[in-house]
Amino acid sequence: MLADKRILLIVSGSVSAFKALALVRLLRKAGAQVTPVLTEGGARFVTPHALQAIAGEAVQQDLWSLAEEAERGHIRLARMPDLVVVAPASANMLARMAHGLADDLATTLLLATDRPVLVAPAMNWAMWAHPATRANMALLAARGIRSIGPNDGAMAEAESGPGRLAEPEEILAAIEAILAGPRPLAGRHVLVTSGPTHEPIDPVRYIANRSSGKQGHAIAGALAALGARVTLVSGPVTQPDPVGVTVVRIESAREMLAACEAALPADAAICAAAVADWRTAREAGQKLKKIPGEAPPPLELALNPDILATLSTHAMRPGLVVGFAAETENVVPNAIAKRARKGCDWIVANDVSGDVMGGAENAVHLVTAAGVEDWPRLPKEEVARRLAARVAEALEPLAATR
Template sequence: MALTGRRILLCVCGGIAAYKAVELVRRLREAGAEVQVAMTANAQRFIGAASLQAVSGVPVRGTLWDEAAEAAMGHIELARWADRVVVAPATADILAKLAHGLADDLVSTLCLATTAPIAVAPAMNNRMWLHPATRANVATLRDRGVQVIGPDDGAQACGEFGPGRLREPPDIVAALDESLAGGDDLAGRRLLISAGPTFEDLDPVRFIGNRSSGKMGFAIAAAAARRGADVVMVAGPVHLATPPGVRRIDVRSAAQMRDAVLGALPADIYIGAAAVADYTPRTVSAEKIKKTREGGGETLTVELVRTHDVLAEVAAHALRPRVVLGFAAETNDVERYARDKLVRKGLDMIAANQVGRAGCGFESDDNALTVIDATTAHALGPAAKTALADALLDLVKARLR
């Protein structure tokens, strides 16, 4: 398992689900991890430190005011020790503290002081979980690369039913193991990726867009983060969760995507998986265009102007990444058009796929790619986009060498 030999700092917060921490520690140790437990004061009201010490095999930390430990700044040493910090159960209170950078007890201080990746497993009343403040805090943490595991739906201790149950310990361990399973072969590399469509507004109601779902780009970002890369993703308007460990920048238009991508340089790798609009309206109406207004009627003429070519600009940039890989979505003559794009835009590699076919390309969970460079072509798939992501990164890694 990927958890073998990992140093896991388990932070237990106050809630009835704290009793599951004993099994979680046991499961983590069975998976080969070393486990050190830290508890909030409220967690100690639900479960005794002695139980967690018995299953972890090491003393449990419960306060910043432990004179023996803090004589040598023990909380900082503990924060440095961890390969990964896991907060389970993560209450609404700790999620708020982490989102806003508060550090008023041992657990929140450890989370602020560590440079290790953080995972949280929320557990709370369903109304607390669905509250806009909690949703905003979770979104903030996701954007910072925090892995969010759960919660599950089900019966709760308060007698209500809904989302907010702590995910079961075996499932938490499986999620942690999966997030580490990609290895660290891209550790130390900075990967910048653009994903999804752009929307070019006509008026406050309408826009010109395309069918890109962002699934391929998000799959690549997730795979790269699992493999240890420092991943920044510029995402167009899509309804997809941020992958664990990925820093996300949301944009809407081609101009915004260009500014965000160029602003995120330098990087070792740039993957242009976004379907950036080639044209945008010359003018955007401040009011909804009505059929009865002047200019409306049976026909409507909209003047479009070219957008900036983000991919070509990155390839020609003074801070050009070592590998620049583009995507070519074509309906016919796929390889010919892709090779032309490769040369014309000065790319190192291009991933070509045929769209417009059922079960492949836009909006689908599956895809098939032909990855082309100056001398070779590699056929990948058909397969799930999640599997293609790792295969594509293998080719990028080989190119880096």
């Protein structure tokens, strides 16, 4: 995807600078050419020798170097790349960018470039939360600077919170999204549901399905990569948020339905979540106790709302509604029947009797009005890309009729 793309990577002073080495590896594997620029602070955490060896290009460091200036010149270096990436972007670097300082090679390049810029902030959580940093980020965003992260997690100072550098894979995905070229879903809004729902029995127990959210989250990310504005309504999962996606976190099926309706209108809805069909009719206010010699307390179940059927018949029905059918037998016949019963446009059916739920791969059948397409077993990311491409194809003629 990044073949022949040139990235100018600025590494500023942060303990997470070591991740820049992994990012360079990923970029080169994707076909990109990487020119590294190392700040004085960045050089305290990663050596220019390591960065140069992995990038395969000379590391640029000194604004006042006669040799570097004669060889390239900082203005030509600023205009050369397809994208400038600052990873990690320290609080100091963000402040200097926001206020237009040009006191070293990195900030001079950032002030002189006319190319898109992506920053990946990394700092202590208190520095990230400080009003000065928030104001600097808002100012940069208003100027068109894009950002990825930071994530929430453990930090070098034995503290934890938002401020952790996005993972190299996440930064790569953001770079690919920016440089992807034509974006057939630009201007479209797509609603995606993902993960399980947890239906409480009492304050410590719940009813749920065995869903990891890997497929739904991959679909949301693939749609965003094609330019869509994606609202991802997610049950409890441990998957990282897809890049460029608005995530709404819920617990129960009723909360998921309310979040989906609040997200309308949408051009398409992809219902990939494994919603629990039932909930307890009466949630216990206190933990149900196991009493020796007594039978387990009875659980009276009630039907949960049918989110797919509701969206398929909604007054603000999306132009394309896609459901999922997780089956353990008669996969295609059950999916065909489900499509007719729910009133949706497509059903993506799969056999979940093996290791699909939580696994890395999936073999699906796409059921439409035109028939059934059998897709081979593929990584879930590839299933997501294929489905996103089909959604883009389907929405194009829908737009023409509006």
